[in-house]
Amino acid sequence: MIAQVIPARRMPLSLPFLDYSVPEEDKTKIKIGQLVKIPFRNKEEFGVILNIKSSGALNIKTKPIKEIIFSEPILSKEQLNFLIDISEFYHVSLGFLLKGNLLPLQIRKLQKVFSSERLGAPHTNKPAKPQVFIHKNEEEKKDFILDKIKTGGQSLILVPELTAIAKITNLLPSNILDRSVTITSELKTKELFAKWLQIWSGEKDIIIGTRTALFLPWFNLKNIILTDEGNPNYKSWDMAPRFHTRDAALFLSKHHRAELSILSHTLSVESYYFAKNKVYNTTDDLQIKSLNKTTEIVDMKSQWRGGNRSMMSTDVLEEFKKIKTGDVVFFLNRRGTASYVGCADCGNVLRCPHCKLSLTYHQDKKILVCHYCKFSEPMPLACKNCGSVNIGTRGAGTQMAEELIKKITEKITDTRPVIRLDSDENELGKLENKEDKVIVCTQLAWGHLPWDRIKLFVYLDADSPLFIPEYKIVENLWQQLRDVQYRLNPESSFLVQTEHPEHQVFKSLYSPDLFYSEQLAERRVLGYPPFKYMLKLLTSNPKSAILDKETAQVQAGLINLTKGVSGVRILGPLEMSPYYSGGQYRQVILAKIGYENYKQNTKLLVANVPENWKIDPNPNSLLSE
Structure with a gap:
């Protein structure tokens, strides 16, 4: 008898599993999904049984399995098939994925597993189409989640980032939280072991987590609930496997025959299209409504025609003066003082000699910096291309905004402290201070902002993403603007400064379906998702x-x-x-x-x-x- 075993270690893609002979005394005990110990080169490794065959290739001598660690399968067949799918689709070692799906394998701790009895059994329901639900507030979101998890079995609630876990746990009542655990990549080994075992044994059947939670010992998974589906942070881009959590959840749902629910206040363009075309089920006619009618779009071109050359419009300044208490946020997509430096006479833009990207001006050190390769040089006195001294900065960064806002607060005797949060100044603990404050920040602070205290949110420069030649960049801005509308209190003010108030992303804030129809028309012509x-x-x-x-x-x-x-x-x-x-x-x-x-x-x-x-x-x- 031959067992195909996945070693719990990174292996070449061409070797997802290895063949081992099954000792005579273990032939009646061997099961798919069991944890075993195998000889590997000159040492022993853990592995999981993938398949069992009556015989192997002729004249090929195989080493025997050393030990079956315990009789119950540590992973289900369904989860193993999920790992195989992810491995083949994302070009990642199956052993690497397996190791991430297993508990920290420490011999002295494995005795705890021996004494545990796993509860629950897999069900055989045919997987339904994913269901889309659009919620207008947190109460609707909570009601939907509670209705889904009342049926029993294991439920997985996915969030796009660590800071979103608290939002979910704050929604759920104590009797549900008693049945739940949270899983993230930041857990220490001891915590992960305890929680993994609670899930494996069935002691905890509601799991709240980031994408890491896809790789757990699922034996009775009935519900997968993907919250905040439109959030771009669901996509892993910096390390393998580079999956979108929604796509991986579709794989998981298929193999476990679990129901997948897609929740959002603002769907991604792809999910909107699939729901409209009945690839996904919907509970209504899929109308995405405007979230906040008080959003004000400020035309910066008219400000400049009127003589205001500041990065802050008169509309924003007047609104700021009116907000005497609470927090005020000035948001920018970039750190530094200005987005780029160029010559007003010949149009030459100062670029990094290595990356060829525009350099960013940092006023505190009076230098130009490339944020990709860290190249820096002094601010030149004249244009290197034509010799003109008419060199100027365009756009704005957090440093410039911070300096301007400090001057304004001094002038109007506003005593609230001004704090800056970006990748240079990243002490997020400053936000925990309950005193009223003015916050100048980038995306780094987004999930940590005290949204319930914010009385005014200003998007200082919404134009920087509009003309970057990437097909999802405008959608990311759309998600960001809608997220502000969703999170702000109804009485709070939201102002967006732009030179292009006619752009679809701003017009669509009052008519959301317009954004989707125009985006889909563009993508159809270009052959981009969801059409390819x-x-x-x-x-x-x-x-x-x-x-x-x-x-x-x-x-x-x-x-x-x-x-x-x-x-x-x-x-x-x-x-x-x-x-x-x-x-x-x-x-x-x-x-x-x-x-x-x-x-x-x-x-x-x-x-x-x-x-x-x-x-x-x-x-x-x-x-x-």
């Missing part, structure tokens, strides 16, 4: 000539591979932005894949690229990271 599935393949090399040769070979191979495959188009290779970063030249190959067989064709493509390439299915960006 996107796959991004990235690689880099310190020598551009070697990089060019490798990417050309891979591109040619993929084109040849898909000659007879309908609905697959290979694009590139293309230079990334920045092209040179961290001592590496970077390129990307893109694949547009029809949804008819997108899983099968994605697996085909990723199986035929070098193992050292980065694989990014359903990317948030195409030419940048």
Whole structure:
């Protein structure tokens, strides 16, 4: 008898499992999903039984399994199949995924598992279509969650980021919290062991967590509830596997035959389209309503025509003066003093000599800095291109905003302290102070802001994302603006400054369906999701000539591979932005894949690229990271 065992360690993609013989005394005990100890090279490793065969290949000698750690399967067949799907789709070692799905494997602690009896059993319901629910407030969200989890079995509630866990636990009553545990990547080993065991045994059946919680010992999973679906933080972009939590939840739902519910106050463009076209079920006609009619769009061009050259409009200044108590937030998408420096005469923009991206001016040190490779140089006195001294800054950063707002508060005798929070000044503990304050911040502080105390929220410069050539960048701005509308108290004020008040993203705040219809029209023409599935393949090399040769070979191979495959188009290779970063030249190959067989064709493509390439299915960006 031969057992196919997944070693609980990173293995080559070509070796997802290894064959081991089953000792005679264990043949009646062996089960799929059991934790075993196996010989591996010159030591012993843990592994999990993937499959059992009556015999192996002829004339191939296999080593025997050393020990069955305990009789009950540590992972279900359904969870093992989920891990295989994720491994093949995202080009990640199956052993690496398995290790992340297991509890911290420490011999002395495993005795606790021996004495535990797992409760519950898998159900065999046919998986339904994902259900979409749009909520207008937290009370509607709470009622939906409570209705779903009352049926029993294991329930998984997913959140996009750590700070969102408290929002969920604050919604739920104490009797539900008694049945729940929270799972994040920040748990210490001792905490993780205790919680893992509570889930495995069935002692806790409601799990609240980030994407890490997908990889748990599910034996009776009935409900998966994805909250705040439109949040772009659900996408993992900086480490493998680079999955979108919604996509991985679809895999998990399929293998466990669990019901997937998608909750949001503002759906992503893809989910809106799939719900409209009945790929997902909906509870109503899918009308996304305006959240806050008091949002004011301030036209900065009219301010400048009127002689106001400040980064703060007269509308914002007057509103600020009126708000005497509570917190005020001035939000910007960038740190530093200005977004870029350019010559007013020839139009030359000062760029990093390595990354070719615009340099950011930092007024406190009077230097220009590249936020990608950390290159810096003094602010020049004249244009390097034409010699003109008419050099100026454009856009605004948190440092400039902080200085301006401090001057204003002094002038109007506002005694509230002004605090800045960005990647340079990141002491988030400042927000815990209950005294009234003025906050100048970037996205870093978003999930930590005291939303219930904010009386005025000002988006100082909403234009920076509008003309970046990435197809999801405007959607990210839309999600951000809608999130402010959702989180602010009804009596609070929200002002957005822009030079382009006619843009769809601002007009749609009063008519949300307009945003989706215009975005879908653009994406249909360009062949972007949800009309095609996107796959991004990235690689880099310190020598551009070697990089060019490798990417050309891979591109040619993929084109040849898909000659007879309908609905697959290979694009590139293309230079990334920045092209040179961290001592590496970077390129990307893109694949547009029809949804008819997108899983099968994605697996085909990723199986035929070098193992050292980065694989990014359903990317948030195409030419940048």
